[in-house]
């Protein structure tokens with residue numbers, strides 16, 4: 395019940411705001427699903443099914459999938475991309491973990507957004523120069539990308555790289571979040587069309603597969 399209340403408060407506070415110092419006003423996005431309960435946190439978000447790859451590319455892939463996930467949904471999307479592409483996986487993990495309690499997490503996230511914070515990341519990507527395509531994914535947090543995505547984007551040189559944004563969300567601000575990832579990586583050589591999915595739509599793996607085909611990542 396508490397979750398619903400928090401989400402209601404978020405919806406009611408859908409005002410324009412600055413994300414990562416962004417001055418662009420954001421608007422309610424038509425055509426998205428109605429507000430629902432965000433996915434429950436994974437049983438243990440710190441232990442994903444597939445181990446991440448914080449070190450050098452192990453499989454020799456030129457594609458990296460870097461993602462932040464609090465509750466496990468974005469992680470599921472990242473893993474689908476990896477399964478279909480053979481890319482390496484890098485989990486963007488905060489040095490100080492976010493609270494496991496949903497309401498507390500929303501409070502920390504809001505504070506970070508409103509103070510334009512740059513939460514530290516636990517580990518660095520190994521062999522950054524070995525990748526030519528970097529997927530960057532996150533949940534929508536308070537109408538935009540979590541501030542840790544700003545930390546990540548500002549920590550690497552995207553010159554010569556193709557960036558592909560993706561996100562998961564409950565009901566709103568999908569497009570703004572994808573656009574924010576593009577904006578944060580404006581130094582990239584190119585950006586491919588991103589994809590944002592709700593947890594429900596992620597259950598149909600053909601959504602990710604069709605997207606990867608459309609943008610020419612897989613045949």
Ligand SMILES: Cc1cc2nc3c(=O)[nH]c(=O)nc-3n(C[C@H](O)[C@H](O)[C@H](O)COP(=O)(O)O)c2cc1C
Pocket residue numbers: 404431432433462463464465466467468469499500501503504532533534535536537538562563564565566567592593
């Ligand atoms: C702090 C916080 C803020 C959120 N803000 C939004 C939002 O503005 N719009 C939305 O549609 N969903 C919002 N959600 C829901 C998440 O985006 C959604 O559940 C997402 O799929 C969770 O991904 P994860 O499991 O990888 O963390 C929020 C969730 C949290 C925890």
